[in-house]
Amino acid sequence: MADKVFVHQRALNESSAVGDGTRIWAFAHVMKGAEIGRDCNIGDHAFIEAGAVVGDGVTVKNNVCIWEGVILEDYVFVGPNAVFTNDRRPRSPRNPAAAERYRSKDWLAKTNVREGASIGANSTILAGVTIGRYALVAAGALVLKDVPDFGLVLGVPARVSGFVCVCGGGLDKAQLSCRECDRRYRATESGIAPAELGQ
Amino acid sequence: MADKVFVHQRALNESSAVGDGTRIWAFAHVMKGAEIGRDCNIGDHAFIEAGAVVGDGVTVKNNVCIWEGVILEDYVFVGPNAVFTNDRRPRSPRNPAAAERYRSKDWLAKTNVREGASIGANSTILAGVTIGRYALVAAGALVLKDVPDFGLVLGVPARVSGFVCVCGGGLDKAQLSCRECDRRYRATESGIAPAELGQ
Amino acid sequence: MADKVFVHQRALNESSAVGDGTRIWAFAHVMKGAEIGRDCNIGDHAFIEAGAVVGDGVTVKNNVCIWEGVILEDYVFVGPNAVFTNDRRPRSPRNPAAAERYRSKDWLAKTNVREGASIGANSTILAGVTIGRYALVAAGALVLKDVPDFGLVLGVPARVSGFVCVCGGGLDKAQLSCRECDRRYRATESGIAPAELGQ
Numbered sequence: 001m002a003d004k005v006f007v008h009q010r011a012l013n014e015s016s017a018v019g020d021g022t023r024i025w026a027f028a029h030v031m032k033g034a035e036i037g038r039d040c041n042i043g044d045h046a047f048i049e050a051g052a053v054v055g056d057g058v059t060v061k062n063n064v065c066i067w068e069g070v071i072l073e074d075y076v077f078v079g080p081n082a083v084f085t086n087d088r089r090p091r092s093p094r095n096p097a098a099a100e101r102y103r104s105k106d107w108l109a110k111t112n113v114r115e116g117a118s119i120g121a122n123s124t125i126l127a128g129v130t131i132g133r134y135a136l137v138a139a140g141a142l143v144l145k146d147v148p149d150f151g152l153v154l155g156v157p158a159r160v161s162g163f164v165c166v167c168g169g170g171l172d173k174a175q176l177s178c179r180e181c182d183r184r185y186r187a188t189e190s191g192i193a194p195a196e197l198g199q
Numbered sequence: 200m201a202d203k204v205f206v207h208q209r210a211l212n213e214s215s216a217v218g219d220g221t222r223i224w225a226f227a228h229v230m231k232g233a234e235i236g237r238d239c240n241i242g243d244h245a246f247i248e249a250g251a252v253v254g255d256g257v258t259v260k261n262n263v264c265i266w267e268g269v270i271l272e273d274y275v276f277v278g279p280n281a282v283f284t285n286d287r288r289p290r291s292p293r294n295p296a297a298a299e300r301y302r303s304k305d306w307l308a309k310t311n312v313r314e315g316a317s318i319g320a321n322s323t324i325l326a327g328v329t330i331g332r333y334a335l336v337a338a339g340a341l342v343l344k345d346v347p348d349f350g351l352v353l354g355v356p357a358r359v360s361g362f363v364c365v366c367g368g369g370l371d372k373a374q375l376s377c378r379e380c381d382r383r384y385r386a387t388e389s390g391i392a393p394a395e396l397g398q
Numbered sequence: 399m400a401d402k403v404f405v406h407q408r409a410l411n412e413s414s415a416v417g418d419g420t421r422i423w424a425f426a427h428v429m430k431g432a433e434i435g436r437d438c439n440i441g442d443h444a445f446i447e448a449g450a451v452v453g454d455g456v457t458v459k460n461n462v463c464i465w466e467g468v469i470l471e472d473y474v475f476v477g478p479n480a481v482f483t484n485d486r487r488p489r490s491p492r493n494p495a496a497a498e499r500y501r502s503k504d505w506l507a508k509t510n511v512r513e514g515a516s517i518g519a520n521s522t523i524l525a526g527v528t529i530g531r532y533a534l535v536a537a538g539a540l541v542l543k544d545v546p547d548f549g550l551v552l553g554v555p556a557r558v559s560g561f562v563c564v565c566g567g568g569l570d571k572a573q574l575s576c577r578e579c580d581r582r583y584r585a586t587e588s589g590i591a592p593a594e595l596g597q
Contacts, residue, residue, distance in 0.1 A: 244425070244461075262443070264461070282479045282520040283478075289516050290514070291457040291474060291475040291514070293439065293455035293456070293457060294473035323519060323537050325537060355553070
């Protein structure tokens with residue numbers, strides 16, 4: 001990784017809070033007040049709004065908007081044209097009949113994407129949900145509720161259909177072991193977690 | 200609102216028919232021949248085509264294209280990555296085998312989004328439909344047919360699941376009153392309408 | 399068509415392999431190493447990655463990304479915000495725990511869109527599928543498996559619901575004739591094909 005922030009000549013970076021090694025590609029726009037960590041990749045035509053928080057080592061693919069109220073923890077992947085929201089009942093704030101709703105920021109619902117999770121291409125994430133650590137949201141899914149750690153969710157609306165490994169491989173349901181690497185997992189009260197030494 | 204049109208330094212506005220107070224943000228493109236009213240907000244990476252008609256006080260979020268044949272009335276909200284269409288059976292016009300279809304504009308199907316309606320993030324609107332006044336299309340919905348005034352539609356394909364208020368709040372189905380403000384509604388032959396004084 | 403490549407003043411073309419008559423519109427980005435044929439139309443905010451292959455007479459609408467591993471044959475139409483993918487289990491390559499997966503290009507799954515096919519607006523195409531000749535993927539569809547030649551697929555996940563003509567018209571199922579033009583088709587072992595003289 002390069003030491004400094006790389007901003008493509010056709011990109012627009014207005015933030016002073018972008019970490020070293022992060023690259024911002026053509027026609028992407030990072031607003032003043034957006035926070036981005038180290039070694040991220042912000043694809044062409046992406047938009048990072050003031051108030052958005054992006055961790056280290058995150059990949060944001062093309063045409064993705066990260067709004068105020070959205071937090072992407074370290075190592076998150078956001079696929080192309082995946083769509084976040086921050087308002088569950090949007091109206092045009094320019095309509096006097098809806099102005100009351102936009103007087104404060106009570107309308108803003110926050111979304112957390114936890115460490116290492118993957119948000120599939122063209123999926124839609126409803127404002128207010130939490131996507132668990134290393135979860136994988138399938139391409140085209142519509143996520144209306146929280147996704148458990150390591151959960152694989154798919155469909156409209158999205159439902160849990162299995163579990164995935166840190167590496168992205170699918171887990172054998174009986175063994176809770178990854179089909180692609182040698183990692184093992186264990187059942188917990190709320191889902192699964194990596195198997196620790198001695199367990 | 201500012202008195203004049205604001206065009207971001209990285210935006211491209213080629214239209215002379217944009218109303219006062221409208222703001223056009225970075226990497227957005229408004230073509231010559233597009234009509235946009237007053238006090239609108241045209242988000243980053245939006246595209247307003249020649250022949251598109253946008254009313255006053257409209258919010259067009261990022262990555263939205265408003266094509267020829269699409270009419271957005273006053274106070275409409277279009278969420279990020281929501282997608283309009285104007286051709287129900289598209290082919291590449293550059294294919295000689297499909298050239299006949301594109302000789303005239305008979306292929307073009309018009310879409311009307313009526314006053315104050317909200318089009319959810321990443322929803323898809325089939326060419327030829329009308330979205331009723333103050334209707335709310337949920338995020339990720341696929342709209343294949345007309346949506347009634349104040350209707351809340353969701354899913355793939357989208358179906359009516361309730362009604363919403365001018366302010367965005369949900370309506371109590373029995374009382375036809377808003378759960379968020381003091382507005383009341385009444386049943387009509389075709390759906391619902393605001394309750395007038397004396398009704 | 400113009401004789402030369404047209405690159406809009408606000409577009410970015412870095413490829414030397416773009417055919418005559420092709421037009422690249424505002425804020426679109428064609429990378430070095432992308433191949434594009436003659437007489438194509440690359441819409442605003444489109445992105446053509448190094449390694450992508452686009453044939454002649456192709457229409458790529460706005461906000462579409464054509465990735466390495468995606469091949470669009472001649473006369474393909476890709477609707478606005480349609481989304482291709484090339485990784486079935488994406489992780490952020492910047493995560494050391496996923497680095498093994500991205501050491502080689504084994505993760506890359508190729509997608510073929512065959513001659514004249516139409517990819518509907520805001521549809522999602524899973525990496526690794528083939529879309530048959532003159533097939534039509536409906537707006538908003540999620541394509542998880544191969545689509546037969548002339549097949550019309552719709553829904554989430556997409557299923558075959560009929561057949562379409564080269565011209566885009568629907569086929570009468572009994573007669574296998576187009577409802578819009580005079581073309582006729584015949585049943586084959588794997589689906590349908592144009593009826594030849596003498597058949």
